[in-house]
Amino acid sequence: MHPIKLQLKEEQKDRACVIRRGKELRKPSNYKEATQEEKDFYGSIDNVPYKLWRLRYEYRHWHIALSLLRGRKIEEIEQPREGNEHDETYVAKIIQQIKERFAEYESEHLQEANGGAA
Numbered sequence: 242m243h244p245i246k247l248q249l250k251e252e253q254k255d256r257a258c259v260i261r262r263g264k265e266l267r268k269p270s271n272y273k274e275a276t277q278e279e280k281d282f283y284g285s286i287d288n289v290p291y292k293l294w295r296l297r298y299e300y301r302h303w304h305i306a307l308s309l310l311r312g313r314k315i316e317e318i319e320q321p322r323e324g325n326e327h328d329e330t331y332v333a334k335i336i337q338q339i340k341e342r343f344a345e346y347e348s349e350h351l352q353e354a355n356g357g358a359a
Contacts, residue, residue, distance in 0.1 A: 245346050249307060249339065256300045265292045302327060306335035 252314065263283060265271045272286045284288050301319075305327050308318045 243343075245339075245343050248342075253300070253303055253307065253329060256296060256303065260293060260296045260300060267293070302331050303335055305331050307341065310339060318335055343352060 243351055259282075262279065264273055266283060266286075267277065267289050269286060272280075272289070275283070277322070283292050305315070309332070315327075320329070
């Protein structure tokens with residue numbers, strides 16, 4: 242598998258883990274047990290629901306972008322309720338970022354290949 246695809250897959254898994262942990266930290270009893278790093282990331286306990294909303298929003302749109310790049314149709318990816326459609330502008334921005342990462346990787350490896358052959 243392409244190294245960039247592996248990175249993207251790992252980043253998406255990391256997003257899912259952060260969301261799961263954030264769901265646990267919504268409870269005051271669990272928030273007391275949070276590490277300082279987690280408290281710094283999520284902010285106060287009152288901020289956790291907003292942070293979770295933002296993380297879920299990002300996860301959903303990254304999932305859509307990655308799926309579209311794999312050749313899936315939007316209808317195969319999700320069928321949202323009315324008023325809960327994805328942000329097409331944000332998905333396009335993510336797709337552009339992903340394409341730039343691939344292009345950057347390819348140009349670096351092309352330079353290495355040319356530099357190694359010279």
